[in-house]
Amino acid sequence: MSDFHNRSQTSARRSDYVWQYEYYDDEEPVSFEGLKAHRYSIVIGFWVGLAVFVIFMFFVLTLLTKTGAPHQDNPDSAEKRHRPGSCLVDIDGHQDENDKAFSRPLLAGSRSYFNFYINEEDKGHGKQKAEEKRAGKHTGARVEGTFNRNRGVSSSGMDEMEEDIEEAGVHQQLTGLIEQSKTDRECTFLSHFNIPNFVNLDHSSTLGEDDLLYEPSVILERQSKSHDAHFDIH
């Protein structure tokens, strides 16, 4: 009963009605006279604020990314070490064992690079099934993440977050002969080949203009060795 009294008192202060709900009511009239600003100013202000917040968050994250942007290092072309991290990331050069990147034109090289994505994804599925039977269902999620990672960033457009999370998590664990043997196999393929930058410029072109700005010196270096004519696809 006290609630009823309170409600009627507050509403009596605000209106001539005896009893009404305090919240939104269809019959309750609101005066629209003497409005200084636009009627929908709250609505517009709210949506503008929301848009600014989301865009601001995106720019902050992008800025955090850019502060860790790549810079030029001396390319160590002669040797490749057997490291799981490098093998996993460089796996997209897997196809190059037959291509001999320097000897093929850039266009064909980049086409085979993309073909690799398709092939590797299919291979990944097949391997995944075989490995999962061995690994058992409890590590199923972990192995799946491992194979996502082993596929490089080819499928990462879809589950990048999963990949990053699984990689950060699983990389620290690095147990199991399954993973070691797989990376060892791939590392041997990669051990003889230097991955030239211009093969990856197709990939980096999807990242944005800034990436290409970092690479001009390398491009000029490589151009002296490779076919200049094919570079103008960028």
Add this chain to the structure above:
Amino acid sequence: MNGSILNQSDCPEVVVPNPVFFTIGAVSFAENFLVVVAVIRNRNLHSPMYCFICSLAAFHTIASLTKTLENFMIVFADVGHLNKKGSSETTLDDAIDSLLCMSFLGSFFSILAIAVDRYITIFHALQYHNIMTMQRTGAILGIIWTVCGGLGVLMILFFDFKLIMICFVILFFISLVIICSLYVYMFMLARIHARKIAALPVGGRNNHHQQRWGSNMRGAQTITILFGTLVVCWSPFFFHLVIIMVCPMNPYCECYRSLFQLHVALLTSHALFDPAIYAFRIAELRHTLRKMLLCSDWKLCS
């Protein structure tokens, strides 16, 4: 009151046509139901991470189903088949509202649980399988479902009390802050981890830098999409609740309140986007769905 009584306010209520609600409801029901079935059928997806995603999809399924049912009821009531003030209709309406409330709360808690699970995966990777066992996952999901069911019933029964709405809004903002900070923290760690890998002395390192930079960029996009969708779909409705409490008589607030149906439509469309953000990004789940949809017999296709 100022004394001037208008029969019709200058901000008429914006009406979202019923076919829009029906379409959103049908598509989101189909998507989320498929996700639930796929997770249940595939044994590889019986792990904590996928259980939370399945729970999220289940809540969305219930939400889209009840929203569609409510729209049917509204259509029938408008046509005249149903009595708006009848006791059985109001009881049914209350039941539907509490189910809706439960499923919205549940989807929000599931998103929070997914964020915490991902956080534990990254920051306590070595102990993850001890911390997040299937028993604990089951317990957490049981708690979430019970609490959301109880809260849903409570909120509809005691909707008159401002305290409930205040608690609801505060809960929402706290959860948003937690989710945002968890994901940003995870993103920062992924970036540091990427730098450590890049710092390994390996030939052809420029290759690394390109790809790690690219993956960090995609991480930023993923987080923005995930959190941005959550905020854009949920905050108009909650701002509506705040406006109801703070300024019920203000004409500017009245104009914001006139967009109520639009805000509810946005809230239900969150169920449309969530599978694309969470479930369809998992390759195994996509594979399972493809098998389910394209093959009539499960055993023949595997």
